[in-house]
Amino acid sequence: MAEATPILSVQDLVMHYTTRKGDVSAVDGVSFDLENGKSLGLVGESGCGKTSIAFSLMKLLPDNAKIKGGSIYVGGTDILQLSHDELLKFRWQRIAMVFQAAMNALNPVYTVGDQIIEALDLHWGDLSREQSRERIGQLFEMVGLDPKLMDRYPHEFSGGMRQRAVIAMALSCNPDIIIADEPTTALDVIVQDRILRELKKIQEKLGMSMIYISHDIAVIAEVSDRIGVMYAGRMAELADGVDIFEHPLHPYTYALMRAFPSIKGEKHELVTLPGEPPDLLFPPPGCRFHPRCPRATDVCKQEQPPFADNGRGHFVACWHPMEANHE
Amino acid sequence: MNMTVQTSSVDTAPPLWQMRLKLALKNFKSGWAIFKENPIGIIGLVLIVFFALLAALHPILMATAWEPAVYDPITGYDFEILIHPSPPTWIPQPDNPMWEFSFRHVLGTDPLGRDVLSQLMFSTRSEFLLGVGAALVTVLIATTIGAVAAYYGGLVDMIFMRIADVVYMLPFIALLIVLSSLFDFELIHLALVYGVLAGFGGTTIVIKSQALTIKVKAYIEAARIAGGNDLHIIFTHLVPNLLPLSFLYMMFTVTGAIFSEAVLSFFGLLDIRMSWGLMIQTAQAAGYLLNSWKYWYLMFPSGVAITLLCAAFYLVGRALDEVVNPRLRKR
Amino acid sequence: MGKYILKRVGQILVTLLIFQTLLFVILTALPGDVTNRMLTNPDIPPEVRERTRQALGLDDPVLIQYGRWLGNFLTGNLGVSYSEYPKPVIDILLERIPRTVVLFLTASIVQFVVGFTTGRALAWRRGGFFEYGSTVVGVTLYTVFTPWFGLMMIFIFGARLRWLPLGKFLDPVIWRNAEITGLADSASKGNYVFTRMLLTASIAVVLWLLLTIFTRNMSTRRRNRARLGGTFLILATAVGIWAASEIGYLAWDIVKHMILPVVTITLVGFAGTMLLTRQTMLETLREDYIQTARAKGLPEKVVRDKHAARNAMLPVFTGLIINLPGAISGGIITETIFSWPGMGITLLNATTSEDIPLVMGTLSFIGLLTLTAHLVADVTYAFLDPRIRY
Numbered sequence A: 001m002a003e004a005t006p007i008l009s010v011q012d013l014v015m016h017y018t019t020r021k022g023d024v025s026a027v028d029g030v031s032f033d034l035e036n037g038k039s040l041g042l043v044g045e046s047g048c049g050k051t052s053i054a055f056s057l058m059k060l061l062p063d064n065a066k067i068k069g070g071s072i073y074v075g076g077t078d079i080l081q082l083s084h085d086e087l088l089k090f091r092w093q094r095i096a097m098v099f100q101a102a103m104n105a106l107n108p109v110y111t112v113g114d115q116i117i118e119a120l121d122l123h124w125g126d127l128s129r130e131q132s133r134e135r136i137g138q139l140f141e142m143v144g145l146d147p148k149l150m151d152r153y154p155h156e157f158s159g160g161m162r163q164r165a166v167i168a169m170a171l172s173c174n175p176d177i178i179i180a181d182e183p184t185t186a187l188d189v190i191v192q193d194r195i196l197r198e199l200k201k202i203q204e205k206l207g208m209s210m211i212y213i214s215h216d217i218a219v220i221a222e223v224s225d226r227i228g229v230m231y232a233g234r235m236a237e238l239a240d241g242v243d244i245f246e247h248p249l250h251p252y253t254y255a256l257m258r259a260f261p262s263i264k265g266e267k268h269e270l271v272t273l274p275g276e277p278p279d280l281l282f283p284p285p286g287c288r289f290h291p292r293c294p295r296a297t298d299v300c301k302q303e304q305p306p307f308a309d310n311g312r313g314h315f316v317a318c319w320h321p322m323e324a325n326h327e
Numbered sequence B: 001m002n003m004t005v006q007t008s009s010v011d012t013a014p015p016l017w018q019m020r021l022k023l024a025l026k027n028f029k030s031g032w033a034i035f036k037e038n039p040i041g042i043i044g045l046v047l048i049v050f051f052a053l054l055a056a057l058h059p060i061l062m063a064t065a066w067e068p069a070v071y072d073p074i075t076g077y078d079f080e081i082l083i084h085p086s087p088p089t090w091i092p093q094p095d096n097p098m099w100e101f102s103f104r105h106v107l108g109t110d111p112l113g114r115d116v117l118s119q120l121m122f123s124t125r126s127e128f129l130l131g132v133g134a135a136l137v138t139v140l141i142a143t144t145i146g147a148v149a150a151y152y153g154g155l156v157d158m159i160f161m162r163i164a165d166v167v168y169m170l171p172f173i174a175l176l177i178v179l180s181s182l183f184d185f186e187l188i189h190l191a192l193v194y195g196v197l198a199g200f201g202g203t204t205i206v207i208k209s210q211a212l213t214i215k216v217k218a219y220i221e222a223a224r225i226a227g228g229n230d231l232h233i234i235f236t237h238l239v240p241n242l243l244p245l246s247f248l249y250m251m252f253t254v255t256g257a258i259f260s261e262a263v264l265s266f267f268g269l270l271d272i273r274m275s276w277g278l279m280i281q282t283a284q285a286a287g288y289l290l291n292s293w294k295y296w297y298l299m300f301p302s303g304v305a306i307t308l309l310c311a312a313f314y315l316v317g318r319a320l321d322e323v324v325n326p327r328l329r330k331r
Numbered sequence C: 001m002g003k004y005i006l007k008r009v010g011q012i013l014v015t016l017l018i019f020q021t022l023l024f025v026i027l028t029a030l031p032g033d034v035t036n037r038m039l040t041n042p043d044i045p046p047e048v049r050e051r052t053r054q055a056l057g058l059d060d061p062v063l064i065q066y067g068r069w070l071g072n073f074l075t076g077n078l079g080v081s082y083s084e085y086p087k088p089v090i091d092i093l094l095e096r097i098p099r100t101v102v103l104f105l106t107a108s109i110v111q112f113v114v115g116f117t118t119g120r121a122l123a124w125r126r127g128g129f130f131e132y133g134s135t136v137v138g139v140t141l142y143t144v145f146t147p148w149f150g151l152m153m154i155f156i157f158g159a160r161l162r163w164l165p166l167g168k169f170l171d172p173v174i175w176r177n178a179e180i181t182g183l184a185d186s187a188s189k190g191n192y193v194f195t196r197m198l199l200t201a202s203i204a205v206v207l208w209l210l211l212t213i214f215t216r217n218m219s220t221r222r223r224n225r226a227r228l229g230g231t232f233l234i235l236a237t238a239v240g241i242w243a244a245s246e247i248g249y250l251a252w253d254i255v256k257h258m259i260l261p262v263v264t265i266t267l268v269g270f271a272g273t274m275l276l277t278r279q280t281m282l283e284t285l286r287e288d289y290i291q292t293a294r295a296k297g298l299p300e301k302v303v304r305d306k307h308a309a310r311n312a313m314l315p316v317f318t319g320l321i322i323n324l325p326g327a328i329s330g331g332i333i334t335e336t337i338f339s340w341p342g343m344g345i346t347l348l349n350a351t352t353s354e355d356i357p358l359v360m361g362t363l364s365f366i367g368l369l370t371l372t373a374h375l376v377a378d379v380t381y382a383f384l385d386p387r388i389r390y
């Protein structure tokens, strides 16, 4: 497989939240690449660290978060080394974010148009007001909104319209990468799915790279070229979508697949496994999945399995992977 | 919860009031745990206790150490001191050859020869009575109206809420100034009027909205379906759940009432013989304002006392706010 | 928007009616009748009392009296003052209302700006000394006994430091010798100058509003520049005109008399605004749109001062509206302490001299003032919060 330079390359990312009770190990040695124009889906149970990764990529973390190690290369520069001012220029221009279904992602006291103009003013120098409005008109048409709506306030938009406006805002500065993080509380599943598909189309048309985040593997499978399965702050398995579905190697992924019903569209939580995901304040030693893993052995309890390529870019972190019958 | 009481065998279940008491005790304990985390509330509480001690100590001192002819807050006069007002006796007075160290007048004497500390302590009691009296009236009215308006809704609700809108927009102090000068206002009248005004006004609005959220809870519905009498439901289910909030608003009412009393008596409009407001007024009217540093014992104790006592109840109110409204709590 | 304002006006009118009714009830509940108190002023001849009795129709049925009371209020026929006999009450009030309004408006704006700015700045620093320090100072100022605090201000800045006058509206010595053609006594000279000051301020406000409207469609950077420059220009012109005019020093005298009461009201009032701002800022900073603003690459200062503060302003403004009656009470008290000849001192003097028509007139107008302030604040709020505009 011919390796192009990835637009995004994350290596051994470690991120902790400091709390009064101790450190929450929310991201622990996560690595992945994202190729230009491709999409990556991150999937995992609630609290496994998906959002933490997304915010690390923009270096947009709460005060109590600390990136302990690793590197994040975007188009060749390590953003963890950027100065504060460089970082401000980097955000939105290189990586933008769609806060999906976040009803409150738009500031209620400014018009939607003004909130986009703000980003344009910041990153594209002093556009005249007419130029900015023209640009927003284009963006609105692209996401299927009437350009006349740009002078409206967020509360005059329906939930779906708001999501589209947020997408338009993310597209405004032509970013290289867009992250779409779906919180666990989606409002309207049908609208959500449709918008996600439209987003996918726009992404392909503009040739951008995309990271989709969801706890629902069905959604992820539909829109992503590669899929990363996360468990308790670590990447369990990372492979092309087809491979993950047809030949899951990690016992956790395997359990997910089995739990996944064949009738498409039916939503459900990924809690069919016995037990619960660990408290990241006190993660279990060795493989973090071992307390729930049917294949666990002594080595699993003591040593962390390496995140290794199993051929064809199929990465897995497991001492005893499922039968790999690729060939 | 009531359902379990009804379905389980009656003779083994403790009576309802006992369970309620236990629950209240539990709530109180957890509330107290949150309250005492907050230094603001503790400061307020300490201040309140301090003033309560002052108030309680006064009659005791009058009966024992303090001779009434000298220390009576209204009619007392110290003949042994030639010039009134006189500074605290424990502070050296270089230009006074008669001076000797003593605690005879800890805060000096006022222009009429009366002991300032005695006045201060004597007034504390009436401030408490006034504040708590007004607050009780307010809470009684506001809780009842709030609960009734929320429970019945419709016309009853609308009427009371309109009244509340009006009352809360009234220029309180202006109205009190007029009332107290046109009618002979004593402390008890002030407590009543203030309590009624506050009770029909803003407090009702807050308590009603809280009552609305309780009204939709399952146990009220259950009680209603079980055929409970309306009044019975209001007073056994709705009102007890409103009490924490009412208690919180009591604190703010106390602050307001004490403040109003001080203003009115400062303007000389209250039919009252001694109070903190009056003490300031006496000193100011006698012309000691422009020399406040020298006559600090005339200008400061009462002013600071009013401020501190108002602040104390206000602080406790704020701290209680955090107990009652979890939204405000820090994680 | 129009509908909303109309609804509020309607509510306010109903409230006013109820307030007037309440006043009437108080009046009729008074022992004896209104004219009893006329006896206390020896300057009023007895037949005047009889005439007033008839004019007031005190022997008519209560309902007719009530109707007449409302009618009189609407037509501004508030009777004749007893203590300043034979001045009509409405004349006295018309002279004093602007003074109260100016003082109250200035103080309110200053205290809001100061409270909001400090609260916003405090939200930057969490915990530790600043949090408790600001809370302690804030609560102390918030609950301080206003009359006493006012007296202390007079004592420190007036008597001790002698920076500012001790009180009152103007310095009689300066004004006695002031030459204003056609006016003899200080009072009418004062009114002459004061009216012109009010006019200047009103024109400045209108100009400023026009400026805001005309710069609306500019690009962000140009708009900010134009607004800042325009505001400065308006202020400079206004001050310049007054400085050059012959009565400039008189206006300055009035301003000097205003400073201490304004500062007092500000100090007493800003703490509440400050504490509320800090708390709502901290809550607002947790909102999703703040995260969005940060993601867009906006500097932290812009995120807080533009996005967070603008939203935090809404509950703070609501708090201000809720607190309005309290603020007016505080204003009345402060005015009285500083002998500022506005509504407060008029009310107090009228009550102590049992000048019933003046008492009732003043109280009516204080009520009207409170309600108008409420209306203005509500409408302003509707402009601040787009969610209300429909």
Ligand SMILES: Nc1ncnc2c1ncn2[C@@H]1O[C@H](COP(=O)(O)OP(=O)(O)OP(=O)(O)O)[C@@H](O)[C@H]1O
Residues within 6 Å of the ligand: A017, A018, A019, A024, A026, A044, A045, A046, A047, A048, A049, A050, A051, A052, A053, A062, A064, A182, A183, A184, A215, A280
């Ligand atoms: N600010 C914070 N302080 C402390 N712990 C945090 C903080 N934010 C997140 N965490 C913890 O870090 C872990 C990862 O959280 P994260 O939000 O990244 O999960 P997620 O995969 O996005 O979950 P979800 O699907 O619910 O959005 C969780 O255990 C969470 O409790």
Ligand code: SF4
Residues within 6 Å of the ligand: A250, A251, A252, A287, A288, A289, A290, A291, A293, A294, A295, A296, A297, A300, A305, A317, A318, A319, A320, A321
């Ligand atoms: S390493 Fe061991 S415990 Fe972990 S997933 Fe593989 S088999 Fe299970």
Ligand SMILES: [Mg+2]
Residues within 6 Å of the ligand: A050, A051, A052, A181, A182, A183, A184
């Ligand atoms: Mg998340």
